Amino acid sequence: MKKLAIISVIILMFIGQSCNTNTGAEQENAMADKNEVDAIFPKGEKGSSDLFTGNAWATSLVENDSTYNTLIGNVYFEPGARSNWHRHPAGQILIITAGEGYHQIRGEARQTMRKGDVIECPPNVVHWHGAAPETGLQQMYIIPNTEKGIVEWLEPVTNEQYNSTR
Structure with missing residues (x-):
């Protein structure tokens, strides 16, 4: 009886392995997606x-209207991607939903952001945000009081600024 159970387990393991239909290309794609x-x-x-420097992808979640005066959306930054310096007249809130990245207010030290962090960008304060070099970043953004304006885009963040912890 014990031998039959062991043989059954071995057969199930063999069947499970032989049903793995990933091709070499699919396995390479899975490895490429590790970041x-x-x-x-x-x-x-x-x-x-x-x-943006690098690849960033945005989708709107809540369109601006006169009832809520709020924009909500999501941005995915590929590893190393980042926004230009910018400011929001009424501020911005970031909720990090996956990955790791950076946020920096001009003149202050760069801060690391991780899944679960909530970042408050004060009104009219120049800042940037984006992914860490080795990991993508998923962030939800909230821009309140859009009647005051939405965003003023400024110059790109240089590689020196991106790589500096100051």
Whole structure:
């Protein structure tokens, strides 16, 4: 009886391995995705290279209207991607939903952001945010009081600024 149970387990293990239909290319793609993060929202549209260094993808979750005066959306930054310096007239709130990245207010030290962090970007304060070099970043953004304006985009973040902890 014990031998039959052991033989059954071995057969099930063999069947399970033989049912693995991943091709070499699929396994390579899975390895390439190791730096990707689990998304809870659609990837969206690729951000403009005038506003982002690297690849960033944005999708709107709540459109601006006169009732809520709030924009809510999601941005996925591929590893190493980041926004330009910018400011929001009424501020911005970031909720990090996956991955790891950086946030920096001009003139202050760069801060690391991780899944579960909530970042408050004060009104009219120049800042940038994006993914760490080795890991993508998924962030939900909230822009309140849009009647005051939404965003003023500034110059790109240089590689020196991105890599500096100051």
